[in-house]
Amino acid sequence: MTDASSTPAIPVTIHRGDYRPPEWQLPDIALDFALGIDETRVTAALSVVRSADAPAPLTLRGDGLTALAVRVDGEGWNDWRMEGPDLVVDLGDRTAAVVEVETAINPAANTQLMGLYASNGMLCTQCEAEGFRRITFHPDRPDVLSRYKVRMEGDKALFPILLSNGNCIEKGESEGGRHWALWEDPWPKPSYLFALVAGDLVVNRDEFVTLSGRKVELGIWVREGDVERTSHAMQALKNSMKWDEQVYGREYDLDLFNIVAVSDFNMGAMENKGLNIFNTRYILADPDTATDLDYDGVEGVVAHEYFHNWSGNRVTCRDWFQLSLKEGFTVFRDQSFSADMGSPAVKRIEDVRLLRAAQFPEDAGPLAHPIRPDSYQEISNFYTATVYNKGAEVIRMMHAMVGAERFRKGTDLYFERHDGEAATCEDFVRAIEDGAGVDLTLFRRWYEQAGTPRVTARIESDEDTGERVLHLAQAVPATPGQPDKAPTLIPLRIKAFDLDGGHGIEEERLVLLDRGEMAVPLGHYRSRPMLSLNRGFSAPVIVDFARAGGELAWLAAHDDDPFARYEALQQLMLDTLVAAVSGETVDHSVVIDAVAQTLGGRAADPAFVAEAVLLPSEAFVGDQMVVVDPDAIRRERLALQAAIGGALEAEWRAILAETPPPAAILSRKAKGGRRLRGVALAYLAATGLPDTPAVAFGIFSDADGMTERQAALATLAHGDSDERVAALDIFYQRYRDNPLVLDKWFQVQAWSLRPDTVDAVRELAGHPDFTLANPNRVRSLYGALTGNQAAFHQADGAGYRLIADLVIALDPKNPQTAARMIPPLGRWKRFDEARQTMMKAELQRILAQPGLSRDVTEQASKSLL
Ligand code: PHE
Numbered sequence: 001m002t003d004a005s006s007t008p009a010i011p012v013t014i015h016r017g018d019y020r021p022p023e024w025q026l027p028d029i030a031l032d033f034a035l036g037i038d039e040t041r042v043t044a045a046l047s048v049v050r051s052a053d054a055p056a057p058l059t060l061r062g063d064g065l066t067a068l069a070v071r072v073d074g075e076g077w078n079d080w081r082m083e084g085p086d087l088v089v090d091l092g093d094r095t096a097a098v099v100e101v102e103t104a105i106n107p108a109a110n111t112q113l114m115g116l117y118a119s120n121g122m123l124c125t126q127c128e129a130e131g132f133r134r135i136t137f138h139p140d141r142p143d144v145l146s147r148y149k150v151r152m153e154g155d156k157a158l159f160p161i162l163l164s165n166g167n168c169i170e171k172g173e174s175e176g177g178r179h180w181a182l183w184e185d186p187w188p189k190p191s192y193l194f195a196l197v198a199g200d201l202v203v204n205r206d207e208f209v210t211l212s213g214r215k216v217e218l219g220i221w222v223r224e225g226d227v228e229r230t231s232h233a234m235q236a237l238k239n240s241m242k243w244d245e246q247v248y249g250r251e252y253d254l255d256l257f258n259i260v261a262v263s264d265f266n267m268g269a270m271e272n273k274g275l276n277i278f279n280t281r282y283i284l285a286d287p288d289t290a291t292d293l294d295y296d297g298v299e300g301v302v303a304h305e306y307f308h309n310w311s312g313n314r315v316t317c318r319d320w321f322q323l324s325l326k327e328g329f330t331v332f333r334d335q336s337f338s339a340d341m342g343s344p345a346v347k348r349i350e351d352v353r354l355l356r357a358a359q360f361p362e363d364a365g366p367l368a369h370p371i372r373p374d375s376y377q378e379i380s381n382f383y384t385a386t387v388y389n390k391g392a393e394v395i396r397m398m399h400a401m402v403g404a405e406r407f408r409k410g411t412d413l414y415f416e417r418h419d420g421e422a423a424t425c426e427d428f429v430r431a432i433e434d435g436a437g438v439d440l441t442l443f444r445r446w447y448e449q450a451g452t453p454r455v456t457a458r459i460e461s462d463e464d465t466g467e468r469v470l471h472l473a474q475a476v477p478a479t480p481g482q483p484d485k486a487p488t489l490i491p492l493r494i495k496a497f498d499l500d501g502g503h504g505i506e507e508e509r510l511v512l513l514d515r516g517e518m519a520v521p522l523g524h525y526r527s528r529p530m531l532s533l534n535r536g537f538s539a540p541v542i543v544d545f546a547r548a549g550g551e552l553a554w555l556a557a558h559d560d561d562p563f564a565r566y567e568a569l570q571q572l573m574l575d576t577l578v579a580a581v582s583g584e585t586v587d588h589s590v591v592i593d594a595v596a597q598t599l600g601g602r603a604a605d606p607a608f609v610a611e612a613v614l615l616p617s618e619a620f621v622g623d624q625m626v627v628v629d630p631d632a633i634r635r636e637r638l639a640l641q642a643a644i645g646g647a648l649e650a651e652w653r654a655i656l657a658e659t660p661p662p663a664a665i666l667s668r669k670a671k672g673g674r675r676l677r678g679v680a681l682a683y684l685a686a687t688g689l690p691d692t693p694a695v696a697f698g699i700f701s702d703a704d705g706m707t708e709r710q711a712a713l714a715t716l717a718h719g720d721s722d723e724r725v726a727a728l729d730i731f732y733q734r735y736r737d738n739p740l741v742l743d744k745w746f747q748v749q750a751w752s753l754r755p756d757t758v759d760a761v762r763e764l765a766g767h768p769d770f771t772l773a774n775p776n777r778v779r780s781l782y783g784a785l786t787g788n789q790a791a792f793h794q795a796d797g798a799g800y801r802l803i804a805d806l807v808i809a810l811d812p813k814n815p816q817t818a819a820r821m822i823p824p825l826g827r828w829k830r831f832d833e834a835r836q837t838m839m840k841a842e843l844q845r846i847l848a849q850p851g852l853s854r855d856v857t858e859q860a861s862k863s864l865l
Pocket residue numbers: 126128129266267268269270271304305308327383
């Protein structure tokens with residue numbers, strides 16, 4: 001049976017150092033599925049070959065499975081036993097055999113969405129990381145690679161479409177209205193890349209001709225009625241295929257590439273060989289229902305999964321400690337792709353914003369871990385911003401140090417050396433060293449050490465000679481299990497701007513900070529130069545740099561690196577907010593002038609300007625403080641927003657008075673224009689001027705697409721107007737049958753800055769359209785709440801209770817999604833004592849629940865340390 005109670009009560013810790021090669025290889029697997037929603041029968045024929053020298057039992061992992069029959073080389077076999085959830089077959093001194101096992105599973109009862117499950121009447125699978133063992137007994141470790149042959153048979157009316165990895169080599173009809181299909185994947189793969197889909201689906205078909213002339217049939221499979229919303233995903237797929245050929249020389253390797261969209265999915269998408277399975281939210285998009293950000297999400301995730309075909313599938317991971325080998329590299333690849341498709345500066349700003357919002361706090365809290373972790377209890381808990389996004393930054397630094405051309409030599413060597421293998425992070429670093437010709441000895445510490453390095457910078461000036469020296473120092477903070485850290489290699493792009501006709505370094509330089517402290521001569525200047533540091537965010541570090549007055553404003557206006565201009569303005573805003581929250585009287589005019597100056601560039605690059613003038617989030621302001629004061633942060637941020645809104649009212653109104661670009665136009669400029677209008681509306685609304693609800697409602701009503709409509713709705717949702725109530729109602733009535741848009745309706749209410757948001761969320765959880773069965777819906781309500789700092793940290797602890805109640809209710813159904821809601825409660829050390837006490841009490845209340853999953857147990861217990 002596939003229920004959560006099969007997970008053990010006492011979690012076992014798995015250590016990276018304990019890795020042992022498998023004792024049995026499985027070159028071939030034949031799977032036979034007799035499909036049914038409530039019962040699917042699975043017969044697995046595993047051809048096993050012993051790789052250990054001496055006889056060894058064959059351990060096949062299971063999770064909630066019962067072996068109905070075991071055969072060896074075609075004959076009934078009794079030499080097997082259950083060891084907990086696993087099946088151990090004694091094969092005596094055989095060195096090879098065909099082991100056949102029959103199991104029965106219930107997809108309809110599978111609420112964890114791992115293994116084979118039912119979603120909207122169709123059957124689909126999710127096997128990464130350890131879901132295959134919920135389908136059949138198997139070693140289920142990524143270093144066991146097999147060729148798969150999959151036969152499936154089912155009711156033709158229920159499951160007219162039958163898909164698996166590779167190519168369909170045969171199909172036919174059978175008795176009783178049933179039909180069958182036989183699929184074969186020629187590429188050996190680990191079990192986590194297995195996939196099967198059966199259901200009533202329609203397809204958007206296209207094709208792509210590869211570099212060497214191979215014609216590939218492309219299919220995006222969705223439910224009837226959704227096919228019109230798949231064209232953006234299809235275009236993204238074709239662009240990705242071309243880009244991977246051009247930039248990495250990687251060609252697709254099958255005649256068929258299928259994508260299936262499902263509405264119940266724990267993550268974003270999955271790179272199963274030749275049969276990617278996606279959360280609908282990363283496939284479906286049309287101007288009426290998807291925002292520009294949603295469109296970008298589709299493009300980025302389609303690319304990500306496609307790129308995994310090489311970085312993940314052709315070269316896979318030896319064990320799950322190596323997860324960043326495929327994820328960090330693939331995130332770096334999808335980021336580079338999206339930068340090439342759109343605006344590199346805006347993409348970099350978004351990526352850094354995400355890193356600071358999700359990864360920096362993780363690295364500073366009780367769940368901090370290196371991008372290559374040393375131990376885990378439940379691997380699902382390690383699909384983190386650290387493994388993915390910090391992992392991508394680590395790859396990006398290597399790229400920055402050796403340059404694009406040499407980096408390509410390194411990746412070519414990596415793919416050549418390890419094609420068809422299960423590799424390690426160390427293999428990747430060594431291939432870059434050998435291919436690009438670089439020594440990464442010290443750099444390897446990025447794989448070993450958790451914690452965000454802090455770089456302190458100071459300029460020393462000799463007023464007589466005019467000589468200026470940049471003093472840099474680095475420190476990596478202590479993290480759980482790692483009290484002492486060593487210096488690592490930090491590549492910092494710098495440039496000095498001379499305002500006074502001196503002769504300093506005019507060109508950008510890459511400084512390699514490779515020790516605790518270092519002095520970098522900048523040259524001779526009559527006055528202190530404007531120093532642009534960590535340009536493009538060349539290293540994922542926190543920079544402490546005491547700036548002279550006016551420097552940040554100058555850089556925000558004049559730096560020739562747009563990312564650095566953005567950074568300077570953000571730092572200016574951040575300094576102002578932190579000062580205000582600490583009780584200092586602040587002068588808003590410096591920020592207002594800088595925003596006004598930046599707005600001057602809006603005609604040329606509205607997308608950049610929109611990003612640059614956004615205020616830092618409440619959470620990011622909190623991250624700068626020793627003790628976070630959520631209420632003061634909200635108050636001061638709103639005050640600054642209102643000040644900017646009022647001082648520049650005329651510009652915001654001018655922006656809003658322009659005719660918006662038609663929603664169907666997705667050019668960089670059109671998207672940027674819409675983004676800027678959303679920002680303008682938010683600033684204008686922050687003034688509280690009496691006509692602003694009407695302005696927002698006007699935009700909401702006139703909008704010809706979701707970007708404008710959602711921005712106006714979100715703005716209204718912060719307030720208290722009749723227009724708010726009306727807009728929410730209109731939106732609900734119009735989109736109540738579209739789950740992805742209904743998610744937005746829940747989300748904007750949970751994001752609201754209104755003081756009653758926690759109560760509103762509690763009430764919305766009782767709404768007939770709310771359900772714990774759908775992870776997107778859970779995230780749209782509760783995930784949005786934990787991102788709403790002042791609401792989640794409401795002084796009476798109601799936000800904490802709500803999240804803990806959710807975790808307790810959701811864990812028996814979907815432990816993975818439940819566990820993902822815990823980290824916000826684990827940030828207690830950063831808050832005042834009253835909040836600390838309440839947050840810890842909620843974690844303890846969660847841990848006191850009987851029958852808790854391994855996922856939630858690990859996250860909650862580590863969060864208390
Ligand atoms: N490997 C997937 C990706 O990043 C993520 C994923 C992990 C999906 C686990 C489902 C389950 O592309």
